[in-house]
Amino acid sequence: MKSAILSVGTELLFGQITNTNSVFLSQQLNYLGVDVMYHYTVGDNPKRLAEMIRQAFTDCDLIITTGGLGPTQDDLTKEIAAEVLHDDLVLHEDILNELEDYFKKINRVMTENNKKQAYLPSRAVLFDNDAGTAPGFALEENEKTIICLPGPPREMTRMFERKVKPYLEEKSESIIYYKMLRTFGIGESMLETELHQWIDGQTDPTLATYAKEGEACLRITSKRRTLDEAKAAVEDMIGNVSQKIGQYVYSFDDEEYYQVVGKKLINQKISTSSAESCTGGLFAQTMTEVPGISSVYDRGFITYSNQAKMEELGVKAETLEKYGAVSEETAIEMAEGVKKVTGSRLCISVTGIAGPDGGTEEKPIGLVYICVILDGQRISKEYKIRNISRKWNRNYTVLCMLDMINHMIEQKQ
Amino acid sequence: MKSAILSVGTELLFGQITNTNSVFLSQQLNYLGVDVMYHYTVGDNPKRLAEMIRQAFTDCDLIITTGGLGPTQDDLTKEIAAEVLHDDLVLHEDILNELEDYFKKINRVMTENNKKQAYLPSRAVLFDNDAGTAPGFALEENEKTIICLPGPPREMTRMFERKVKPYLEEKSESIIYYKMLRTFGIGESMLETELHQWIDGQTDPTLATYAKEGEACLRITSKRRTLDEAKAAVEDMIGNVSQKIGQYVYSFDDEEYYQVVGKKLINQKISTSSAESCTGGLFAQTMTEVPGISSVYDRGFITYSNQAKMEELGVKAETLEKYGAVSEETAIEMAEGVKKVTGSRLCISVTGIAGPDGGTEEKPIGLVYICVILDGQRISKEYKIRNISRKWNRNYTVLCMLDMINHMIEQKQ
Numbered sequence: 001m002k003s004a005i006l007s008v009g010t011e012l013l014f015g016q017i018t019n020t021n022s023v024f025l026s027q028q029l030n031y032l033g034v035d036v037m038y039h040y041t042v043g044d045n046p047k048r049l050a051e052m053i054r055q056a057f058t059d060c061d062l063i064i065t066t067g068g069l070g071p072t073q074d075d076l077t078k079e080i081a082a083e084v085l086h087d088d089l090v091l092h093e094d095i096l097n098e099l100e101d102y103f104k105k106i107n108r109v110m111t112e113n114n115k116k117q118a119y120l121p122s123r124a125v126l127f128d129n130d131a132g133t134a135p136g137f138a139l140e141e142n143e144k145t146i147i148c149l150p151g152p153p154r155e156m157t158r159m160f161e162r163k164v165k166p167y168l169e170e171k172s173e174s175i176i177y178y179k180m181l182r183t184f185g186i187g188e189s190m191l192e193t194e195l196h197q198w199i200d201g202q203t204d205p206t207l208a209t210y211a212k213e214g215e216a217c218l219r220i221t222s223k224r225r226t227l228d229e230a231k232a233a234v235e236d237m238i239g240n241v242s243q244k245i246g247q248y249v250y251s252f253d254d255e256e257y258y259q260v261v262g263k264k265l266i267n268q269k270i271s272t273s274s275a276e277s278c279t280g281g282l283f284a285q286t287m288t289e290v291p292g293i294s295s296v297y298d299r300g301f302i303t304y305s306n307q308a309k310m311e312e313l314g315v316k317a318e319t320l321e322k323y324g325a326v327s328e329e330t331a332i333e334m335a336e337g338v339k340k341v342t343g344s345r346l347c348i349s350v351t352g353i354a355g356p357d358g359g360t361e362e363k364p365i366g367l368v369y370i371c372v373i374l375d376g377q378r379i380s381k382e383y384k385i386r387n388i389s390r391k392w393n394r395n396y397t398v399l400c401m402l403d404m405i406n407h408m409i410e411q412k413q
Numbered sequence: 414m415k416s417a418i419l420s421v422g423t424e425l426l427f428g429q430i431t432n433t434n435s436v437f438l439s440q441q442l443n444y445l446g447v448d449v450m451y452h453y454t455v456g457d458n459p460k461r462l463a464e465m466i467r468q469a470f471t472d473c474d475l476i477i478t479t480g481g482l483g484p485t486q487d488d489l490t491k492e493i494a495a496e497v498l499h500d501d502l503v504l505h506e507d508i509l510n511e512l513e514d515y516f517k518k519i520n521r522v523m524t525e526n527n528k529k530q531a532y533l534p535s536r537a538v539l540f541d542n543d544a545g546t547a548p549g550f551a552l553e554e555n556e557k558t559i560i561c562l563p564g565p566p567r568e569m570t571r572m573f574e575r576k577v578k579p580y581l582e583e584k585s586e587s588i589i590y591y592k593m594l595r596t597f598g599i600g601e602s603m604l605e606t607e608l609h610q611w612i613d614g615q616t617d618p619t620l621a622t623y624a625k626e627g628e629a630c631l632r633i634t635s636k637r638r639t640l641d642e643a644k645a646a647v648e649d650m651i652g653n654v655s656q657k658i659g660q661y662v663y664s665f666d667d668e669e670y671y672q673v674v675g676k677k678l679i680n681q682k683i684s685t686s687s688a689e690s691c692t693g694g695l696f697a698q699t700m701t702e703v704p705g706i707s708s709v710y711d712r713g714f715i716t717y718s719n720q721a722k723m724e725e726l727g728v729k730a731e732t733l734e735k736y737g738a739v740s741e742e743t744a745i746e747m748a749e750g751v752k753k754v755t756g757s758r759l760c761i762s763v764t765g766i767a768g769p770d771g772g773t774e775e776k777p778i779g780l781v782y783i784c785v786i787l788d789g790q791r792i793s794k795e796y797k798i799r800n801i802s803r804k805w806n807r808n809y810t811v812l813c814m815l816d817m818i819n820h821m822i823e824q825k826q
Contacts, residue, residue, distance in 0.1 A: 012435075013439055013450070013451075013452065014591075015435070015441075016593070016623075017436075018436050019431075022432065022454070023430075023431050025428070026425070027428035036427070036428075038455055040451065040452070041453075043450070048451075055468065071602045072601070072605050074621070106799050111602045111603060111606045131802070152626075280701025280713075281693075281696070281701065281713055281715065283694070284693050284715045285692070288694065289807075291768075292770070294717055298720065298721055299714070299716050299717055299720075299721035301715075302687075302714075302715070304710050304711060305710075305711045308755075311754075341724075356704055390702065391702065394698075
């Protein structure tokens with residue numbers, strides 16, 4: 001199946017937003033074995049949008065559009081999609097009821113223009129929007145399919161994963177199965193070098209590496225006649241690569257590092273508290289993204305000022321004076337302070353220089369100290385993080401914290 | 414002048430990289446008063462690339478391509494550009510010499526395929542590459558212009574700024590100027606309804622609304638002969654819309670809410686501390702994204718457990734028992750606790766139910782209490798946030814916190 005991705009929205013042509021929808025959809029379609037031939041972007045203009053759809057259909061069987069489904073006047077995608085595939089928009093009463101319920105629930109008046117969202121092509125297969133108000137749909141005519149999805153990435157990705165993927169899987173002849181391995185502590189190029197022998201001769205399964213904010217991922221994909229065959233081929237290859245790079249893999253199921261660590265803390269009932277300086281609460285915020293974490297996460301201290309480090313955690317004035325707030329000694333006293341105050345089994349502290357200012361020759365931006373106490377054991381470490389941006393440095397610091405915790409939990413067993 | 418941006422590269426169609434070149438070029442072209450009508454992306458395929466160029470020229474006077482100028486076999490852009498505009502590639506001796514010098518300088522053997530980069534259309538205006546080896550160029554025929562730039566963003570952006578911009582400025586007649594207003598507390602559809610009278614009759618300036626994670630944005634754009642005229646037209650319109658929706662606008666310069674609030678705290682030297690339950694540190698983490706915030710941000714408490722709320726902030730056991738952890742009473746005692754412990758001028762607390770579990774009929778997911786104490790004044794509020802996801806609920810809660818702080822700072826003045 002040949003496809004085109006068509007993004008609708010004048011804001012894209014102004015360069016106000018980056019088109020991440022095309023990236024997501026390209027990846028997903030490729031995983032499903034659908035070839036992506038073109039990306040198109042067009043503004044909120046009915047004539048040009050219609051021409052572009054016709055143009056894409058000369059070459060492609062499938063078009064996926066994003067954007068232009070909302071309640072406002074310049075939202076035109078479904079009108080044009082229906083026009084090109086010779087259908088009419090009709091009022092879907094059930095959608096209208098849902099809209100009305102929704103606005104009642106959030107206690108807002110439903111403006112008249114919102115009703116527009118309940119008008120959809122008569123032949124369309126509808127896709128509910130779990131995360132917004134505009135439904136998506138698929139419309140077919142003579143072996144040509146157009147799938148229209150909302151523009152906001154959160155709405156679009158949810159709708160794709162829950163509704164569009166199953167819809168497309170039914171249309172496909174072969175089965176694609178893949179696993180995404182997540183690694184930390186090894187770069188993408190080193191990962192590729194280590195796995196050279198399998199990446200080069202790729203037929204099936206294929207291996208592909210991806211760089212991801214501070215991490216490297218490995219996708220192992222097999223396309224076979226049956227799911228069982230594809231699964232077996234992927235599992236075999238996982239066995240091979242694990243011997244080479246197993247120590248860097250923290251998830252075989254495309255999970256985030258905080259999810260992996262959060263689950264272990266919950267399952268093993270490890271009470272947890274934290275003290276953060278440079279990350280300003282990012283560690284606590286990340287850990288508390290995990291549903292159910294309240295059963296083990298007790299509390300966190302964001303001791304941004306020296307005063308706070310002394311008052312909340314009992315860090316000694318002499319330590320701060322002699323070694324500085326960014327030092328292994330301070331990190332240790334912070335973690336010991338958390339232990340003393342909370343009695344949690346796992347206590348973690350972090351102090352460092354996140355930038356963009358505050359770095360010196362001796363203590364450059366990216367210098368970070370982390371201390372972890374788990375039951376009887378205490379480990380502290382210095383990291384020299386590549387300074388990319390304040391945000392990146394802080395994100396990477398949290399990954400280092402998770403990595404230390406993960407290895408300490410693993411070693412206990 | 415009407416233009417299209419054409420990105421060449423199969424890696425884009427695989428979703429392996431995000432197309433930031435189109436964002437950059439769209440912004441730059443709009444600043445120059447060049448309308449961007451389309452973005453196209455195509456793989457390294459000569460037939461489809463030629464068709465796409467012809468297609469774009471039916472409508473546009475200018476095409477800017479990125480990618481496909483390198484030394485390898487699948488780099489085909491200049492061959493196809495020359496073919497469509499009826500020119501031939503000829504060897505440019507000076508480029509060849511530069512290439513040879515470059516490889517001598519970096520002490521590498523120049524492989525034979527690199528010579529390909531010295532072949533360029535005979536009529537082309539050449540653009541040096543300061544950051545790589547492949548030169549770019551502009552080629553014209555009958556009022557149609559194609560500008561071919563290298564794909565790596567660092568090479569492309571430098572070449573654009575130093576060579577292409579002056580080239581285009583000579584061709585342009587008008588200037589575009591716009592402002593992006595950011596609002597909170599009003600939905601996109603309501604925003605449009607309120608501004609109906611100006612959106613409907615849009616000629617110049619034009620108004621466009623956008624939904625953004627929990628917010629709504631308004632872009633006001635003017636295209637005039639001079640920058641001064643465009644600026645004056647936009648400022649006039651800002652005056653008009655401010656009378657209608659001014660109370661919702663938190664930035665006239667496309668800033669994030671946390672940046673707006675962070676700057677006010679820093680400029681007004683308002684010492685700040687926080688206590689969070691449901692947001693788990695997201696407020697502190699967000700505020701400490703602001704460079705320089707350490708001059709005012711003292712500390713944060715993430716009191717996830719009841720024990721922590723009592724021990725760190727002095728919340729009374731009776732309050733927790735009688736009203737529950739998620740209650741206005743608890744929020745108030747948390748904020749008063751922060752005030753007592755830290756003495757900060759601004760103390761803020763939040764407690765709520767982020768989901769996905771933990772909601773009841775009486776206290777549903779999305780129920781949030783925020784209390785702010787600023788100098789002598791204390792305000793506490795109940796919010797019923799639309800439950801979308803744990804992540805979204807927490808993000809929106811932080812926006813509510815920022816909004817309360819912002820209004821309290823403004824009212825003081």
